[in-house]
Amino acid sequence: MVDASVFEPYQPEPSGRRLPTEMVHIRDGVLADVPACVGLVESVLKLDPAPWEQSLTASITDPQRMLHVAEDAGQITGYARSTFWTRPPDAPANAAPSGWYLLGLVVAPEYRRRGIGRALTVARLSALASRTSEVWYFANARNQSSLDLHATLGFVEVTRDFWFPDLTFDGGEGVLARARFDDTSS
Known part of the structure:
Protein backbone atom coordinates (compact mmCIF):
# COMPACT_ATOMS: atom_id res chain seq x y z
CA MET A 1 0.00 0.00 0.00
CA VAL A 2 1.25 3.44 -0.95
CA ASP A 3 0.58 6.12 1.64
CA ALA A 4 -1.64 8.86 0.15
CA SER A 5 0.81 11.48 1.44
CA VAL A 6 3.13 10.70 -1.50
CA PHE A 7 0.51 11.80 -4.05
CA GLU A 8 0.92 15.12 -5.79
CA PRO A 9 -1.19 17.71 -3.92
CA TYR A 10 -4.30 18.30 -5.96
CA GLN A 11 -4.25 21.33 -8.21
CA PRO A 12 -6.71 21.41 -11.12
CA GLU A 13 -4.27 23.32 -13.34
CA PRO A 14 -0.52 22.74 -13.63
CA SER A 15 1.45 25.31 -11.69
CA GLY A 16 5.05 24.25 -12.30
CA ARG A 17 7.18 25.53 -15.14
CA ARG A 18 6.74 23.05 -17.96
CA LEU A 19 9.96 21.72 -19.37
CA PRO A 20 10.37 22.05 -23.12
CA THR A 21 9.53 18.72 -24.76
CA GLU A 22 13.05 18.33 -26.11
CA ARG A 87 -7.95 -12.96 -13.68
CA PRO A 88 -7.46 -16.22 -11.76
CA PRO A 89 -10.27 -18.80 -12.01
CA ASP A 90 -10.76 -18.75 -8.23
CA ALA A 91 -10.91 -14.93 -7.99
CA PRO A 92 -13.77 -13.27 -6.12
CA ALA A 93 -16.82 -12.17 -8.11
CA ASN A 94 -15.72 -8.53 -8.01
CA ALA A 95 -12.23 -9.27 -9.38
CA ALA A 96 -10.93 -6.84 -11.93
CA PRO A 97 -11.13 -8.22 -15.48
CA ARG A 118 0.91 12.71 -18.97
CA ALA A 119 3.74 12.05 -21.44
CA LEU A 120 4.54 8.71 -19.77
CA THR A 121 0.86 7.74 -19.86
CA VAL A 122 0.47 8.73 -23.51
CA ALA A 123 3.58 6.67 -24.35
CA ARG A 124 2.11 3.62 -22.65
CA LEU A 125 -1.24 4.05 -24.37
CA SER A 126 0.49 4.42 -27.73
CA ALA A 127 2.49 1.25 -27.11
CA LEU A 128 -0.64 -0.66 -26.10
CA ALA A 129 -2.88 0.55 -28.95
CA SER A 130 -1.57 -2.14 -31.30
CA ARG A 131 -2.00 -4.90 -28.67
CA THR A 132 -5.48 -4.35 -27.31
CA SER A 133 -8.74 -2.47 -27.75
CA GLU A 134 -8.95 -1.39 -24.11
CA VAL A 135 -6.69 -0.53 -21.19
CA TRP A 136 -7.45 -0.61 -17.47
CA TYR A 137 -6.14 1.59 -14.70
CA PHE A 138 -6.77 1.86 -10.97
CA ALA A 139 -5.93 4.49 -8.42
CA ASN A 140 -6.60 5.47 -4.86
CA ALA A 141 -9.84 7.44 -4.76
CA ARG A 142 -7.89 10.14 -2.88
CA ASN A 143 -5.45 10.64 -5.76
CA GLN A 144 -7.44 13.29 -7.64
CA SER A 145 -4.43 14.41 -9.68
CA SER A 146 -4.09 10.92 -11.16
CA LEU A 147 -7.83 10.52 -11.67
CA ASP A 148 -8.03 13.83 -13.53
CA LEU A 149 -5.00 13.02 -15.69
CA HIS A 150 -6.42 9.69 -16.78
CA ALA A 151 -9.91 11.15 -17.37
CA THR A 152 -8.41 13.62 -19.87
CA LEU A 153 -6.94 10.63 -21.73
CA GLY A 154 -10.28 8.85 -22.07
CA PHE A 155 -10.47 6.74 -18.92
CA VAL A 156 -13.97 6.30 -17.51
CA GLU A 157 -14.68 5.03 -14.02
CA VAL A 158 -16.14 1.52 -14.05
CA THR A 159 -16.38 0.70 -10.34
CA ARG A 160 -15.07 1.33 -6.85
CA ASP A 161 -15.92 -2.19 -5.74
CA PHE A 162 -13.18 -4.41 -7.14
CA TRP A 163 -10.49 -6.85 -6.11
CA PHE A 164 -6.96 -7.02 -7.49
CA PRO A 165 -4.33 -9.27 -5.87
CA ASP A 166 -2.20 -7.75 -3.12
CA LEU A 167 -3.89 -4.37 -3.58
CA THR A 168 -5.18 -2.19 -0.77
CA PHE A 169 -5.80 1.53 -0.79
CA ASP A 170 -4.88 4.07 1.86
CA GLY A 171 -8.32 5.23 2.98
CA GLY A 172 -9.86 1.97 1.76
CA GLU A 173 -11.27 2.99 -1.62
CA GLY A 174 -9.94 2.65 -5.12
CA VAL A 175 -11.24 3.51 -8.56
CA LEU A 176 -11.11 1.08 -11.48
CA ALA A 177 -11.31 2.81 -14.85
CA ARG A 178 -11.09 1.79 -18.50
CA ALA A 179 -10.16 3.49 -21.77
CA ARG A 180 -11.15 2.03 -25.12
CA PHE A 181 -9.24 2.59 -28.32
CA ASP A 182 -12.01 1.48 -30.64
CA ASP A 183 -14.74 3.83 -29.43
CA THR A 184 -15.55 6.37 -26.74
CA SER A 185 -18.23 4.43 -24.85
CA SER A 186 -17.64 3.18 -21.35
Missing part, protein backbone atom coordinates in the same frame (compact mmCIF):
# COMPACT_ATOMS: atom_id res chain seq x y z
CA MET A 23 14.47 18.47 -22.55
CA VAL A 24 12.55 15.48 -21.19
CA HIS A 25 12.81 12.35 -23.28
CA ILE A 26 10.21 9.58 -22.88
CA ARG A 27 11.45 6.17 -23.98
CA ASP A 28 11.21 2.44 -23.39
CA GLY A 29 13.04 1.41 -20.26
CA VAL A 30 16.19 -0.70 -20.43
CA LEU A 31 17.90 -2.80 -17.78
CA ALA A 32 20.37 -0.01 -17.01
CA ASP A 33 17.38 2.14 -15.88
CA VAL A 34 16.30 -0.27 -13.12
CA PRO A 35 18.57 1.13 -10.35
CA ALA A 36 17.32 4.69 -10.93
CA CYS A 37 13.69 3.50 -10.94
CA VAL A 38 14.31 1.55 -7.71
CA GLY A 39 15.75 4.77 -6.27
CA LEU A 40 12.48 6.56 -7.12
CA VAL A 41 10.52 3.79 -5.36
CA GLU A 42 12.56 4.38 -2.22
CA SER A 43 12.74 8.18 -2.29
CA VAL A 44 9.28 9.04 -3.67
CA LEU A 45 7.03 6.17 -2.64
CA LYS A 46 8.91 5.53 0.63
CA LEU A 47 8.74 1.78 0.02
CA ASP A 48 11.30 -0.91 0.68
CA PRO A 49 13.26 -1.06 -2.58
CA ALA A 50 14.29 -4.73 -2.24
CA PRO A 51 11.29 -6.35 -3.98
CA TRP A 52 11.13 -3.67 -6.65
CA GLU A 53 14.35 -4.55 -8.47
CA GLN A 54 12.91 -7.87 -9.60
CA SER A 55 9.53 -6.36 -10.52
CA LEU A 56 11.05 -3.51 -12.52
CA THR A 57 13.46 -5.87 -14.26
CA ALA A 58 10.51 -8.06 -15.25
CA SER A 59 8.81 -4.96 -16.66
CA ILE A 60 11.62 -4.90 -19.23
CA THR A 61 12.26 -8.60 -19.85
CA ASP A 62 8.71 -10.03 -19.81
CA PRO A 63 6.76 -9.47 -23.09
CA GLN A 64 3.55 -9.15 -21.04
CA ARG A 65 4.94 -6.06 -19.28
CA MET A 66 6.39 -2.69 -20.25
CA LEU A 67 8.47 0.02 -18.62
CA HIS A 68 8.68 3.58 -19.91
CA VAL A 69 11.02 6.17 -18.41
CA ALA A 70 11.34 9.94 -18.48
CA GLU A 71 14.89 11.17 -18.79
CA ASP A 72 16.27 14.68 -18.40
CA ALA A 73 19.97 15.27 -19.08
CA GLY A 74 20.76 11.61 -18.47
CA GLN A 75 18.79 11.44 -15.21
CA ILE A 76 15.68 9.24 -14.84
CA THR A 77 13.01 11.61 -13.54
CA GLY A 78 10.06 9.23 -13.67
CA TYR A 79 8.82 5.88 -14.81
CA ALA A 80 5.57 4.14 -15.61
CA ARG A 81 4.73 0.47 -16.04
CA SER A 82 2.12 -1.57 -17.90
CA THR A 83 1.27 -5.23 -17.47
CA PHE A 84 -1.12 -7.83 -18.79
CA TRP A 85 -3.01 -9.39 -15.90
CA THR A 86 -5.08 -12.57 -16.10
CA SER A 98 -8.20 -9.68 -17.38
CA GLY A 99 -6.40 -7.25 -19.64
CA TRP A 100 -3.67 -4.65 -19.97
CA TYR A 101 -3.24 -2.38 -16.93
CA LEU A 102 -1.35 0.85 -16.44
CA LEU A 103 0.59 0.58 -13.18
CA GLY A 104 3.09 2.52 -11.16
CA LEU A 105 3.39 6.05 -12.51
CA VAL A 106 6.14 7.71 -10.43
CA VAL A 107 7.64 11.15 -11.07
CA ALA A 108 10.31 12.77 -8.91
CA PRO A 109 8.72 15.61 -6.87
CA GLU A 110 10.89 18.32 -8.43
CA TYR A 111 9.63 17.29 -11.91
CA ARG A 112 5.91 17.08 -11.11
CA ARG A 113 3.23 19.27 -12.67
CA ARG A 114 5.30 19.65 -15.86
CA GLY A 115 3.55 17.17 -18.14
CA ILE A 116 5.85 14.20 -17.50
CA GLY A 117 3.14 11.98 -16.02
Whole structure:
Protein backbone atom coordinates (compact mmCIF):
# COMPACT_ATOMS: atom_id res chain seq x y z
CA MET A 1 0.00 0.00 0.00
CA VAL A 2 1.25 3.44 -0.95
CA ASP A 3 0.58 6.12 1.64
CA ALA A 4 -1.64 8.86 0.15
CA SER A 5 0.81 11.48 1.44
CA VAL A 6 3.13 10.70 -1.50
CA PHE A 7 0.51 11.80 -4.05
CA GLU A 8 0.92 15.12 -5.79
CA PRO A 9 -1.19 17.71 -3.92
CA TYR A 10 -4.30 18.30 -5.96
CA GLN A 11 -4.25 21.33 -8.21
CA PRO A 12 -6.71 21.41 -11.12
CA GLU A 13 -4.27 23.32 -13.34
CA PRO A 14 -0.52 22.74 -13.63
CA SER A 15 1.45 25.31 -11.69
CA GLY A 16 5.05 24.25 -12.30
CA ARG A 17 7.18 25.53 -15.14
CA ARG A 18 6.74 23.05 -17.96
CA LEU A 19 9.96 21.72 -19.37
CA PRO A 20 10.37 22.05 -23.12
CA THR A 21 9.53 18.72 -24.76
CA GLU A 22 13.05 18.33 -26.11
CA MET A 23 14.47 18.47 -22.55
CA VAL A 24 12.55 15.48 -21.19
CA HIS A 25 12.81 12.35 -23.28
CA ILE A 26 10.21 9.58 -22.88
CA ARG A 27 11.45 6.17 -23.98
CA ASP A 28 11.21 2.44 -23.39
CA GLY A 29 13.04 1.41 -20.26
CA VAL A 30 16.19 -0.70 -20.43
CA LEU A 31 17.90 -2.80 -17.78
CA ALA A 32 20.37 -0.01 -17.01
CA ASP A 33 17.38 2.14 -15.88
CA VAL A 34 16.30 -0.27 -13.12
CA PRO A 35 18.57 1.13 -10.35
CA ALA A 36 17.32 4.69 -10.93
CA CYS A 37 13.69 3.50 -10.94
CA VAL A 38 14.31 1.55 -7.71
CA GLY A 39 15.75 4.77 -6.27
CA LEU A 40 12.48 6.56 -7.12
CA VAL A 41 10.52 3.79 -5.36
CA GLU A 42 12.56 4.38 -2.22
CA SER A 43 12.74 8.18 -2.29
CA VAL A 44 9.28 9.04 -3.67
CA LEU A 45 7.03 6.17 -2.64
CA LYS A 46 8.91 5.53 0.63
CA LEU A 47 8.74 1.78 0.02
CA ASP A 48 11.30 -0.91 0.68
CA PRO A 49 13.26 -1.06 -2.58
CA ALA A 50 14.29 -4.73 -2.24
CA PRO A 51 11.29 -6.35 -3.98
CA TRP A 52 11.13 -3.67 -6.65
CA GLU A 53 14.35 -4.55 -8.47
CA GLN A 54 12.91 -7.87 -9.60
CA SER A 55 9.53 -6.36 -10.52
CA LEU A 56 11.05 -3.51 -12.52
CA THR A 57 13.46 -5.87 -14.26
CA ALA A 58 10.51 -8.06 -15.25
CA SER A 59 8.81 -4.96 -16.66
CA ILE A 60 11.62 -4.90 -19.23
CA THR A 61 12.26 -8.60 -19.85
CA ASP A 62 8.71 -10.03 -19.81
CA PRO A 63 6.76 -9.47 -23.09
CA GLN A 64 3.55 -9.15 -21.04
CA ARG A 65 4.94 -6.06 -19.28
CA MET A 66 6.39 -2.69 -20.25
CA LEU A 67 8.47 0.02 -18.62
CA HIS A 68 8.68 3.58 -19.91
CA VAL A 69 11.02 6.17 -18.41
CA ALA A 70 11.34 9.94 -18.48
CA GLU A 71 14.89 11.17 -18.79
CA ASP A 72 16.27 14.68 -18.40
CA ALA A 73 19.97 15.27 -19.08
CA GLY A 74 20.76 11.61 -18.47
CA GLN A 75 18.79 11.44 -15.21
CA ILE A 76 15.68 9.24 -14.84
CA THR A 77 13.01 11.61 -13.54
CA GLY A 78 10.06 9.23 -13.67
CA TYR A 79 8.82 5.88 -14.81
CA ALA A 80 5.57 4.14 -15.61
CA ARG A 81 4.73 0.47 -16.04
CA SER A 82 2.12 -1.57 -17.90
CA THR A 83 1.27 -5.23 -17.47
CA PHE A 84 -1.12 -7.83 -18.79
CA TRP A 85 -3.01 -9.39 -15.90
CA THR A 86 -5.08 -12.57 -16.10
CA ARG A 87 -7.95 -12.96 -13.68
CA PRO A 88 -7.46 -16.22 -11.76
CA PRO A 89 -10.27 -18.80 -12.01
CA ASP A 90 -10.76 -18.75 -8.23
CA ALA A 91 -10.91 -14.93 -7.99
CA PRO A 92 -13.77 -13.27 -6.12
CA ALA A 93 -16.82 -12.17 -8.11
CA ASN A 94 -15.72 -8.53 -8.01
CA ALA A 95 -12.23 -9.27 -9.38
CA ALA A 96 -10.93 -6.84 -11.93
CA PRO A 97 -11.13 -8.22 -15.48
CA SER A 98 -8.20 -9.68 -17.38
CA GLY A 99 -6.40 -7.25 -19.64
CA TRP A 100 -3.67 -4.65 -19.97
CA TYR A 101 -3.24 -2.38 -16.93
CA LEU A 102 -1.35 0.85 -16.44
CA LEU A 103 0.59 0.58 -13.18
CA GLY A 104 3.09 2.52 -11.16
CA LEU A 105 3.39 6.05 -12.51
CA VAL A 106 6.14 7.71 -10.43
CA VAL A 107 7.64 11.15 -11.07
CA ALA A 108 10.31 12.77 -8.91
CA PRO A 109 8.72 15.61 -6.87
CA GLU A 110 10.89 18.32 -8.43
CA TYR A 111 9.63 17.29 -11.91
CA ARG A 112 5.91 17.08 -11.11
CA ARG A 113 3.23 19.27 -12.67
CA ARG A 114 5.30 19.65 -15.86
CA GLY A 115 3.55 17.17 -18.14
CA ILE A 116 5.85 14.20 -17.50
CA GLY A 117 3.14 11.98 -16.02
CA ARG A 118 0.91 12.71 -18.97
CA ALA A 119 3.74 12.05 -21.44
CA LEU A 120 4.54 8.71 -19.77
CA THR A 121 0.86 7.74 -19.86
CA VAL A 122 0.47 8.73 -23.51
CA ALA A 123 3.58 6.67 -24.35
CA ARG A 124 2.11 3.62 -22.65
CA LEU A 125 -1.24 4.05 -24.37
CA SER A 126 0.49 4.42 -27.73
CA ALA A 127 2.49 1.25 -27.11
CA LEU A 128 -0.64 -0.66 -26.10
CA ALA A 129 -2.88 0.55 -28.95
CA SER A 130 -1.57 -2.14 -31.30
CA ARG A 131 -2.00 -4.90 -28.67
CA THR A 132 -5.48 -4.35 -27.31
CA SER A 133 -8.74 -2.47 -27.75
CA GLU A 134 -8.95 -1.39 -24.11
CA VAL A 135 -6.69 -0.53 -21.19
CA TRP A 136 -7.45 -0.61 -17.47
CA TYR A 137 -6.14 1.59 -14.70
CA PHE A 138 -6.77 1.86 -10.97
CA ALA A 139 -5.93 4.49 -8.42
CA ASN A 140 -6.60 5.47 -4.86
CA ALA A 141 -9.84 7.44 -4.76
CA ARG A 142 -7.89 10.14 -2.88
CA ASN A 143 -5.45 10.64 -5.76
CA GLN A 144 -7.44 13.29 -7.64
CA SER A 145 -4.43 14.41 -9.68
CA SER A 146 -4.09 10.92 -11.16
CA LEU A 147 -7.83 10.52 -11.67
CA ASP A 148 -8.03 13.83 -13.53
CA LEU A 149 -5.00 13.02 -15.69
CA HIS A 150 -6.42 9.69 -16.78
CA ALA A 151 -9.91 11.15 -17.37
CA THR A 152 -8.41 13.62 -19.87
CA LEU A 153 -6.94 10.63 -21.73
CA GLY A 154 -10.28 8.85 -22.07
CA PHE A 155 -10.47 6.74 -18.92
CA VAL A 156 -13.97 6.30 -17.51
CA GLU A 157 -14.68 5.03 -14.02
CA VAL A 158 -16.14 1.52 -14.05
CA THR A 159 -16.38 0.70 -10.34
CA ARG A 160 -15.07 1.33 -6.85
CA ASP A 161 -15.92 -2.19 -5.74
CA PHE A 162 -13.18 -4.41 -7.14
CA TRP A 163 -10.49 -6.85 -6.11
CA PHE A 164 -6.96 -7.02 -7.49
CA PRO A 165 -4.33 -9.27 -5.87
CA ASP A 166 -2.20 -7.75 -3.12
CA LEU A 167 -3.89 -4.37 -3.58
CA THR A 168 -5.18 -2.19 -0.77
CA PHE A 169 -5.80 1.53 -0.79
CA ASP A 170 -4.88 4.07 1.86
CA GLY A 171 -8.32 5.23 2.98
CA GLY A 172 -9.86 1.97 1.76
CA GLU A 173 -11.27 2.99 -1.62
CA GLY A 174 -9.94 2.65 -5.12
CA VAL A 175 -11.24 3.51 -8.56
CA LEU A 176 -11.11 1.08 -11.48
CA ALA A 177 -11.31 2.81 -14.85
CA ARG A 178 -11.09 1.79 -18.50
CA ALA A 179 -10.16 3.49 -21.77
CA ARG A 180 -11.15 2.03 -25.12
CA PHE A 181 -9.24 2.59 -28.32
CA ASP A 182 -12.01 1.48 -30.64
CA ASP A 183 -14.74 3.83 -29.43
CA THR A 184 -15.55 6.37 -26.74
CA SER A 185 -18.23 4.43 -24.85
CA SER A 186 -17.64 3.18 -21.35
